Amino acid sequence: MASELPFKLNNKDIFRENSLVNGEWLEAQSKKRFDVVDPGTGETWATAPDNGPEDVDNTVKAAHAAFESYRKVNPRTRAQWLLKWDGLIREHRDDIAKIVTYETGKPIAESQAELDYALGFTWWFAGEAERIQGTVSVPAAPGRRVFTIKQPIGVAVALTPWNFPIAMILRKAGAALAAGCTMIVKPSPETPFSVLTLGYLALQAGFPPGVFNVLTTSLDNTPSLSEALCRHELVKKVTFTGSTRVGKLVAKICADGLKKVTLELGGNCPFIVFEDADLEQATNALMALKWRHAGQACITANRVYVHKPIYGKFSQLMLTKTKSLIMGHGSSPTTTLGPVTTSRALDKAESQVTDALSHGGKLLLGSGERKKNSGGYFFEPAIIGDANAEMLIAEEETFAPVLALFPFETEEEVVKRANDTSMGLASYYFTKNVDRTWRLFENLEAGMIGINTGNSSAAESPFGGIKESGYGKESGKDVAVNEYLITKTGTFTLDGQY
Numbered sequence: 001m002a003s004e005l006p007f008k009l010n011n012k013d014i015f016r017e018n019s020l021v022n023g024e025w026l027e028a029q030s031k032k033r034f035d036v037v038d039p040g041t042g043e044t045w046a047t048a049p050d051n052g053p054e055d056v057d058n059t060v061k062a063a064h065a066a067f068e069s070y071r072k073v074n075p076r077t078r079a080q081w082l083l084k085w086d087g088l089i090r091e092h093r094d095d096i097a098k099i100v101t102y103e104t105g106k107p108i109a110e111s112q113a114e115l116d117y118a119l120g121f122t123w124w125f126a127g128e129a130e131r132i133q134g135t136v137s138v139p140a141a142p143g144r145r146v147f148t149i150k151q152p153i154g155v156a157v158a159l160t161p162w163n164f165p166i167a168m169i170l171r172k173a174g175a176a177l178a179a180g181c182t183m184i185v186k187p188s189p190e191t192p193f194s195v196l197t198l199g200y201l202a203l204q205a206g207f208p209p210g211v212f213n214v215l216t217t218s219l220d221n222t223p224s225l226s227e228a229l230c231r232h233e234l235v236k237k238v239t240f241t242g243s244t245r246v247g248k249l250v251a252k253i254c255a256d257g258l259k260k261v262t263l264e265l266g267g268n269c270p271f272i273v274f275e276d277a278d279l280e281q282a283t284n285a286l287m288a289l290k291w292r293h294a295g296q297a298c299i300t301a302n303r304v305y306v307h308k309p310i311y312g313k314f315s316q317l318m319l320t321k322t323k324s325l326i327m328g329h330g331s332s333p334t335t336t337l338g339p340v341t342t343s344r345a346l347d348k349a350e351s352q353v354t355d356a357l358s359h360g361g362k363l364l365l366g367s368g369e370r371k372k373n374s375g376g377y378f379f380e381p382a383i384i385g386d387a388n389a390e391m392l393i394a395e396e397e398t399f400a401p402v403l404a405l406f407p408f409e410t411e412e413e414v415v416k417r418a419n420d421t422s423m424g425l426a427s428y429y430f431t432k433n434v435d436r437t438w439r440l441f442e443n444l445e446a447g448m449i450g451i452n453t454g455n456s457s458a459a460e461s462p463f464g465g466i467k468e469s470g471y472g473k474e475s476g477k478d479v480a481v482n483e484y485l486i487t488k489t490g491t492f493t494l495d496g497q498y
Contacts, residue, residue: 017196034218039377040329040330040376041375050218056225056229085207105338105341106330121459128175135148139491150485152181156182156484171459171474173185176239179484183211195214264463271286293338308407348400352392424466424467
């Protein structure tokens with residue numbers, strides 16, 4: 001380990017500074033490296049290989065060669081490798097959480113919680129590996145039988161963001177490896193080392209070389225490397241999590257090769273609180289949903305609609321609870337709100353607050369500005385009251401610790417406003433009215449609905465959006481593994497009478 005880390009690891013071997021290709025730890029062909037910055041200090045703490053398009057061909061060919069044998073591995077063996085991987089990640093949970101905190105800035109407790117959440121996927125997909133089944137049926141035509149088998153599609157590429165680097169990978173890779181596919185991961189430039197750790201532990205778990213590969217790259221090289229991966233003829237599946245703008249580009253590129261694509265894109269998620277809601281339940285859920293990782297989650301509450309009869313009480317509760325947050329470096333055990341991960345997020349947060357105030361909003365909490373002279377990328381949590389549809393915060397995904405409260409009068413009105421977005425990832429509502437519960441579940445336009453909860457994501461639940469929030473599902477029974485499978489149909493004609 002060349003770098004002198006700013007934290008101690010129980011097992012230094014898990015920290016890897018080179019890309020993983022076919023079981024080997026390699027530099028980029030260019031020999032160039034890029035800096036990885038601690039958001040809590042703004043300082044570089046390690047470097048990683050700056051891979052480019054020239055590194056793609058050898059990596060994909062290695063993954064394809066591994067696929068030719070891995071696809072034939074017995075499902076129970078794949079399940080056992082997944083369980084071994086799961087166990088090793090659990091064993092090194094604290095070390096991996098430290099790496100995640102220094103990459104993303106999130107509080108150490110949140111990094112550990114991400115590991116706990118992410119490990120649900122390895123455990124779940126270990127079970128799914130042995131439950132990939134075909135069908136046999138009797139068609140209308142006499143003397144025939146029709147049967148289907150499921151087979152892995154081939155080499156899969158995962159293009160992932162920085163906000164949940166462990167969970168994103170295990171949700172994608174768990175399904176792919178269970179299905180019998182091999183995978184190449186291109187992690188975000190902000191979070192290469194946590195993903196390389198997973199690669200190291202995958203090898204330790206018994207996965208053959210070439211089954212799980214990691215190509216790190218800088219922000220500058222990300223577009224060209226990603227495009228080269230998407231265009232390679234031996235890549236058959238691409239899974240992308242990120243912005244809608246980039247997701248559309250990925251879909252266009254993959255369309256040229258008719259590749260199978262899963263897109264989990266941006267969100268503009270409404271969070272609706274009715275007058276009959278349990279306000280403690282609703283505010284506690286919103287605190288966890290909105291301020292987790294400083295508001296940097298695709299499924300976080302972006303527009304909070306509050307029924308006018310309870311607007312004042314709800315606002316005051318949120319102000320009181322938010323004031324209890326402790327801002328600081330994520331490595332401190334007392335920190336409950338860390339920095340944002342990139343300086344770009346500070347610019348967007350400030351612009352959204354300024355725009356909201358110019359359109360009649362009221363700054364109920366916070367300065368609406370980045371924290372000066374902190375060294376890191378800190379932004380005081382801001383709460384904006386009397387928000388309206390004219391504001392940028394109503395149209396754009398925030399991805400920062402800025403909360404906007406929108407008063408509303410009727411159910412019909414709020415459903416229309418909640419659906420008035422091109423996005424459709426998640427929606428949340430709080431009510432004790434059973435009839436209203438069912439109406440909202442059917443009428444809200446989102447792929448995932450939280451009913452009296454702000455946490456609707458789990459390994460057992462299909463994860464994915466509608467509209468411009470993408471297509472395809474990750475996690476859940478059958479559907480996620482099917483994203484990495486093809487269905488082959490056989491028709492058999494019987495000889496003689498049956």
